[in-house]
Amino acid sequence: MATIRQRKNQDGSKTWQVQIRRKGHAPISRTFDSKKDAELWARGHERTMDLGEYKDLRVAQALTLSDALDRYVETRERGGKPLSAPSMRMVRKWQKHRLALVALANLTAADLASWRDERLAEGRSASTIRNEISHISNVFTLARTEWALGKIKNPVRDVNWPSTNGNGRDRRLAPGEEEKILEQCDTSVKSIWVKPMIILALETAARRGELLSVVWEDVDLEKREMRFRGTKNGDDRSIPLSTRAVEVLKGLPSADAKQGRVIDCKEVAFVQCWQRLQKQLCKKGIRDLRFHDLRHEATSRLIEKGLGVMEAAHVTGHRSLQMLKRYTHIRPQSLLDKIG
Known part of the structure; x- marks a missing residue:
């Protein structure tokens, strides 16, 4: 007693x-x-x-969320399934949040619900929030199965997460919008990297993180080929480069040295520049445009150019037809010549 x-x-x-x-x-x-x-x-x-259960509880109370995330990353690496670069960025972002200092045993559904509301207030999409919280759920799953904390409860399951409703964004560039965007880059954007990033996104269907991570060692301008490593789905992929993409790459300040990153700009700096550009574009009547929408636009253009499903998936890196379909929004006008 x-x-x-x-x-x-x-x-x-x-x-x-x-x-x-x-x-x-x-x-x-x-x-x-x-x-x-x-x-x-x-x-x-x-x-x-x-x-x-007391031993489990004591261990969980001594393990902070930040430490657990480090252990999560190490466990994935030892198992031969390391996190992709985007997932690693999510993990590091979690470790900078105030909840990272909370012990695993003390993390509650109320804490996570508060975090969810913060992200929604910041304008984050349902899919982004669900992707970010999935890593916390994975931590608790490992804690229960591999870290001898079998009695610990997963608070992620007790929170109502925003639903994606199965509907992806279908934002495409209207006629003339691309020209206006690039023109605005010349007049109001101080960074020299924003305009080439936009063009490369439209020509390669690559994600923002992929473009910011690619190095010159993985670019062959003669063969017109670029390789992305550690992509979102964990795979590497090589894509062909259009003549427009090659010209943009040749004109980059980093092209002379052919060393280091192709886009020599940190992600935080690029995001800030993009947000300033968004505000300027709103004044020009171009609204609700996210950088990731350029990937949707590029994917749709590949299909409209006549590439087959497998060919388009090779470029975009989509593993399933369902995901490729979510990113493809064909304009009815582009089908007129085919149907006669």
Whole structure:
């Protein structure tokens, strides 16, 4: 049984100290302002000891979410399935959040619901939020199955996550929008990297992170080929380069040295420049445009140019026809010549 003692403090107030001593467990104690809270705490801890869960609880209380994420990354690497570059960015972003300092055993559904509301207020899409939280759910799954924390509860399951409703974005560039966007880059964007990033995104259907990560060693201008490593789905892929893409690459400031990153710009800096460009474009009547929409546009253009499904998937890196379909939005006008 737990021992509960009343103690009188120097200021005259009273507190209640709980001590629990059990064979096979280290002694623990805690002080409360009320006897009721002391009794509740004692009963809860004695129950976990009786059920054999106390060791799990103690380990989980000593392991912060940040440490657990490091262990998650290491576990994936040892298993031969390392996280992709975008997933690693999500993990590192989690480790900078205030919840990263919370012990795994103390992370609650309320904490995650608050985080969800923050991300929604920032304008993040349902799919982005679900992708980010999936890593936290994976941490708890590993904690239960491989880290000897079998009794720990996964709070991710107790939160209502925004639904994607199965509908992806279908934003495509209207006639004349591409010209206006590139013209705005020349007049109001200070960074020299934004315009080539936009053109390359339209010519390669690559993701933002892929373009920012590619190095010159993986570019062959003579063969008109570019290789992306550690993509979102974990695979490497090589894509053909259009003549327009080759010309853009040849004109980059980093092209002379042929070393380092092709786009010598940090992601944070690029995002800031893109956000400023978005505000300028809104004044020109171009609204609701995200950089990732350029990937949708490029994918749709590949199909409209006559590439087969497998050919287009080779360029975009989509593993399934269903995902390729979500990124393809063919304009009815492009089919007129074919149907006669």
